[in-house]
Amino acid sequence: MYSVEVRDRIMIAHSLPDPFFGPAQGKHGASFVVDVAFFRETLNAQNVVVDIGAALDVLAGTLKELAYRDLDTLPQFQGKLTTTEFLCRHIFDACCAAARAGALGADGANLARIRVTLHEHDLARASFEGPVA
Amino acid sequence: MYSVEVRDRIMIAHSLPDPFFGPAQGKHGASFVVDVAFFRETLNAQNVVVDIGAALDVLAGTLKELAYRDLDTLPQFQGKLTTTEFLCRHIFDACCAAARAGALGADGANLARIRVTLHEHDLARASFEGPVA
Amino acid sequence: MYSVEVRDRIMIAHSLPDPFFGPAQGKHGASFVVDVAFFRETLNAQNVVVDIGAALDVLAGTLKELAYRDLDTLPQFQGKLTTTEFLCRHIFDACCAAARAGALGADGANLARIRVTLHEHDLARASFEGPVA
Amino acid sequence: MYSVEVRDRIMIAHSLPDPFFGPAQGKHGASFVVDVAFFRETLNAQNVVVDIGAALDVLAGTLKELAYRDLDTLPQFQGKLTTTEFLCRHIFDACCAAARAGALGADGANLARIRVTLHEHDLARASFEGPVA
Amino acid sequence: MYSVEVRDRIMIAHSLPDPFFGPAQGKHGASFVVDVAFFRETLNAQNVVVDIGAALDVLAGTLKELAYRDLDTLPQFQGKLTTTEFLCRHIFDACCAAARAGALGADGANLARIRVTLHEHDLARASFEGPVA
Amino acid sequence: MYSVEVRDRIMIAHSLPDPFFGPAQGKHGASFVVDVAFFRETLNAQNVVVDIGAALDVLAGTLKELAYRDLDTLPQFQGKLTTTEFLCRHIFDACCAAARAGALGADGANLARIRVTLHEHDLARASFEGPVA
Numbered sequence: 120m121y122s123v124e125v126r127d128r129i130m131i132a133h134s135l136p137d138p139f140f141g142p143a144q145g146k147h148g149a150s151f152v153v154d155v156a157f158f159r160e161t162l163n164a165q166n167v168v169v170d171i172g173a174a175l176d177v178l179a180g181t182l183k184e185l186a187y188r189d190l191d192t193l194p195q196f197q198g199k200l201t202t203t204e205f206l207c208r209h210i211f212d213a214c215c216a217a218a219r220a221g222a223l224g225a226d227g228a229n230l231a232r233i234r235v236t237l238h239e240h241d242l243a244r245a246s247f248e249g250p251v252a
Numbered sequence: 253m254y255s256v257e258v259r260d261r262i263m264i265a266h267s268l269p270d271p272f273f274g275p276a277q278g279k280h281g282a283s284f285v286v287d288v289a290f291f292r293e294t295l296n297a298q299n300v301v302v303d304i305g306a307a308l309d310v311l312a313g314t315l316k317e318l319a320y321r322d323l324d325t326l327p328q329f330q331g332k333l334t335t336t337e338f339l340c341r342h343i344f345d346a347c348c349a350a351a352r353a354g355a356l357g358a359d360g361a362n363l364a365r366i367r368v369t370l371h372e373h374d375l376a377r378a379s380f381e382g383p384v385a
Numbered sequence: 386m387y388s389v390e391v392r393d394r395i396m397i398a399h400s401l402p403d404p405f406f407g408p409a410q411g412k413h414g415a416s417f418v419v420d421v422a423f424f425r426e427t428l429n430a431q432n433v434v435v436d437i438g439a440a441l442d443v444l445a446g447t448l449k450e451l452a453y454r455d456l457d458t459l460p461q462f463q464g465k466l467t468t469t470e471f472l473c474r475h476i477f478d479a480c481c482a483a484a485r486a487g488a489l490g491a492d493g494a495n496l497a498r499i500r501v502t503l504h505e506h507d508l509a510r511a512s513f514e515g516p517v518a
Numbered sequence: 519m520y521s522v523e524v525r526d527r528i529m530i531a532h533s534l535p536d537p538f539f540g541p542a543q544g545k546h547g548a549s550f551v552v553d554v555a556f557f558r559e560t561l562n563a564q565n566v567v568v569d570i571g572a573a574l575d576v577l578a579g580t581l582k583e584l585a586y587r588d589l590d591t592l593p594q595f596q597g598k599l600t601t602t603e604f605l606c607r608h609i610f611d612a613c614c615a616a617a618r619a620g621a622l623g624a625d626g627a628n629l630a631r632i633r634v635t636l637h638e639h640d641l642a643r644a645s646f647e648g649p650v651a
Numbered sequence: 652m653y654s655v656e657v658r659d660r661i662m663i664a665h666s667l668p669d670p671f672f673g674p675a676q677g678k679h680g681a682s683f684v685v686d687v688a689f690f691r692e693t694l695n696a697q698n699v700v701v702d703i704g705a706a707l708d709v710l711a712g713t714l715k716e717l718a719y720r721d722l723d724t725l726p727q728f729q730g731k732l733t734t735t736e737f738l739c740r741h742i743f744d745a746c747c748a749a750a751r752a753g754a755l756g757a758d759g760a761n762l763a764r765i766r767v768t769l770h771e772h773d774l775a776r777a778s779f780e781g782p783v784a
Numbered sequence: 785m786y787s788v789e790v791r792d793r794i795m796i797a798h799s800l801p802d803p804f805f806g807p808a809q810g811k812h813g814a815s816f817v818v819d820v821a822f823f824r825e826t827l828n829a830q831n832v833v834v835d836i837g838a839a840l841d842v843l844a845g846t847l848k849e850l851a852y853r854d855l856d857t858l859p860q861f862q863g864k865l866t867t868t869e870f871l872c873r874h875i876f877d878a879c880c881a882a883a884r885a886g887a888l889g890a891d892g893a894n895l896a897r898i899r900v901t902l903h904e905h906d907l908a909r910a911s912f913e914g915p916v917a
Binding site: 149189 | 392394396397398399408411413414415416418452453454455458505506507508
């Protein structure tokens, strides 16, 4: 299995209003370093998984709605706990949708899996990996 | 599959008394940076894999018996070659036991897999990954 | 010149309400990885700059007022632009005060300089370095 | 599953003569940081996956044909697009061949899988992982 | 002294045609991760050293002439040995010129020093630091 | 001021037999990642600070007496507390001596300063920087 993995980053504010989260119930924030890996069984005619420039563009496009935002104020997250794990899945779904919509070119249709990793800081990170439905 | 991965570290001395290990047969030591990833198919009601604070506490608890110790003097390692791979498995077993004992709360019962990675230094690392039995 | 440098981290929310900051004028946040270096011309009788455990405690104590907080709501920052550079200086001042107050033991009185570095994410960081007044 | 992963690096020049690659069609180059992970279900009698010194030697031997070379001038790459993905597979094949040839000792016969990761720089990397045929 | 440091990267080919360089005399290449730090004694009215977006733009602009190029073919480098140290100074000079030309806004006039660091790979890096003339 | 910085690593055991060190009084160990930076005001005729291969060889030679050893058993360290700071200075002195002895070629005579940094693990590091006497 081949993969190509690209990196970008966002800075967001949010709160996690459930007693489960202790001091993180209040408004705080995070810089997330975001890695997205695209997996494929075989390479295309140019010997790549996907065009790396297109992969970076897809990732940047996916993050645009989140960058420099207070997630508590965004309609799509009302009533949701925007944990790191949840955001991994949210970005995974957006990358899958972009692949299906052709944003990665014809190669997007041949992807087997995508893995999204969000690094909170040096000591903690979360990920979601699944098939490109 | 979701994961959350946390990091801690220990400094230990040991020897590897088998000719296989060449210069590492004598007493030497290591700073191990330890990453433990907890994998789960679905998130809990709070949208997390496990409470990240509990995960850090479990890891710290697991490492307490090793920190600042000469592993050659610990009863549990008599007659064992305490390689990096062996220690990955040792820490994996301790994390599984902690999960079963409830140290990760109810979510510990829903973990699919755990992966323990020990970084010896910038050029070498080992890991063990397996199902939470 | 000798130094010892320790690391900790915080997650905060804030806004930067000045047109200078473009999209960062709104409420957003950051995970800051914080490195503090203590500099000294000579070592103490135990061959260290300062006790590294005490250095980590001083750093952790300094960060406690900031961790998981919305800086816009803290009295000490009213009317201030809490940029990364500003926070470097704020933490520097707190570390100097802690050193003068004896939190680093007798060695704190012999420090020449302190440098505080805040990493916003993988692409950007700021620092303040100065003499321990 | 156990793994041990080692790191080395090469600096190479090449071109990617296909319009697909835009500005990378011209002669340019890369420093590749190369990680090779060896996977195995059980440890050997010395509690290791493979001898880490042998693993580092195999990796160094594999990279020798590439180091400080213009890949466009090497016979084995004529008519090939030497993308990062392609080079991952090339190094994977060479490591498998070395394992089969006994360069990792008897343990090389017990490897389940090998994964080769090439880091282009801080924002992008590719990998190939497969069974040791 | 305050600093803000930003990161970008380039991939280039070149040769070092002097027997001093052994195997690096032939055409090879590098991915350089480039860090540029801007130093200043006091902050501006917005509590920053320079606008970080402008700093990233200045760095990107400086690297544009080098990205994906064979440095041996560029007129400005004819007869020069384009070592990592030399390129640090070249990028330093370009950043100073950009600051003087106003690309960092009014704050560019208040910079005390600039430091350029080029990371060749994980084991080696070079830097040049000097006053903004 | 120009610099070139190279990296190597060692794994050692030692104890710190002074009540000051709490749990680190017993035998334990460390993997030290070692960075040595060589500083010089001007470049040589080949546009380098020093030959980077020679720098790596000097560093490796300096570390040979320490690698895989129990520092408590080495004659040169009897009665010394081999803290990270102390080892920085020890390696600094050895690098200066190597430079004076010609191990860096003629360029070694033109070095202004050397800085040695030892990383204990991800959270702590020490350094010593001084003029090449």
